[in-house]
Amino acid sequence: MAIPRRFTIAESSHRILDPFTPAKVADLGNALGLRPDMSMLDLACGKGETLCQWARAHEITGTGVDINPPFVAAAVARAAQLGVAHQVTFIEADATGYVSDEPVDVVSCMGATWIGGGPIGTLELLARSLKPGGIALIGDCYWREVPTIPEAIRGSFAQSVEDFPTLWGLIEAVQHAGWDLVEMVHADEHSWDRYVAAQWFNIRRFIDAHPEDEMVPELRAELDTAAGQYVRYQRRYLGWGAFAFMKR
Numbered sequence: 351m352a353i354p355r356r357f358t359i360a361e362s363s364h365r366i367l368d369p370f371t372p373a374k375v376a377d378l379g380n381a382l383g384l385r386p387d388m389s390m391l392d393l394a395c396g397k398g399e400t401l402c403q404w405a406r407a408h409e410i411t412g413t414g415v416d417i418n419p420p421f422v423a424a425a426v427a428r429a430a431q432l433g434v435a436h437q438v439t440f441i442e443a444d445a446t447g448y449v450s451d452e453p454v455d456v457v458s459c460m461g462a463t464w465i466g467g468g469p470i471g472t473l474e475l476l477a478r479s480l481k482p483g484g485i486a487l488i489g490d491c492y493w494r495e496v497p498t499i500p501e502a503i504r505g506s507f508a509q510s511v512e513d514f515p516t517l518w519g520l521i522e523a524v525q526h527a528g529w530d531l532v533e534m535v536h537a538d539e540h541s542w543d544r545y546v547a548a549q550w551f552n553i554r555r556f557i558d559a560h561p562e563d564e565m566v567p568e569l570r571a572e573l574d575t576a577a578g579q580y581v582r583y584q585r586r587y588l589g590w591g592a593f594a595f596m597k598r
């Protein structure tokens with residue numbers, strides 16, 4: 351499965367490919383109480399920033415898996431840059447069904463719960479790599495406010511209101527599936543802006559630098575509408591959080 355080139359372009363300047371800032375990644379690592387003897391598997395790890403940051407700050411070891419070759423290359427380079435290349439490994443692979451050879455303390459999937467068909471299926475996948483008593487971490491979208499008009503639904507990356515749960519709906523469903531919610535950190539408007547608005551700049555720079563590229567009409571159309579969709583709908587309606595669960 352090839353990841354659309356649009357993401358490589360729009361997220362070219364991003365290290366974190368979700369609506370978290372480095373400060374929120376740090377908050378989450380501290381909240382999880384990571385220690386040097388802990389190991390982690392990060393499925394759909396993107397450019398590996400979370401794993402590299404936590405390897406540096408908490409001296410954990412870990413493996414990241416992502417399907418997009420440019421992101422894996424960026425993760426390997428980032429590990430070298432932060433001096434943690436001896437602690438982390440990055441693998442180019444489909445994370446769907448990926449299970450580690452050795453069970454680990456933390457298994458995560460931030461911003462890609464489609465690899466397990468949604469949050470519950472993804473937690474079941476993560477559980478297969480987890481030590482007893484380990485932490486399963488997912489990052490996912492939810493409705494901050496459930497939209498009632500079609501423009502707001504479509505403008506929030508959704509086809510229908512059922513595409514995302516409410517915050518309580520998400521937590522309740524996972525608890526019902528046998529997990530305890532033990533920690534959470536949420537995106538806010540500032541951290542969403544860092545993720546989304548930075549993509550507009552990347553797209554504009556790409557269009558200016560490569561006016562003949564075949565992607566330009568598509569990117570031009572996106573740039574024409576993206577800010578409006580974001581400030582009218584996504585910024586108001588869409589939430590994103592990282593949720594740490596332990597099996598009951």
Ligand SMILES: C[S@@+](CC[C@H](N)C(=O)[O-])C[C@H]1O[C@@H](n2cnc3c(N)ncnc32)[C@H](O)[C@@H]1O
Pocket residue numbers: 351353365366367368393394395396397398399415416417418421443444445446459460461462465
């Ligand atoms: C929203 S980004 C999140 C990346 C990273 N977890 C982060 O938070 O910075 C989604 C990531 O999922 C990866 N991805 C999508 N489908 C995948 C699959 N089947 N297996 C592995 N990675 C996948 C993409 O390449 C991308 O890096």
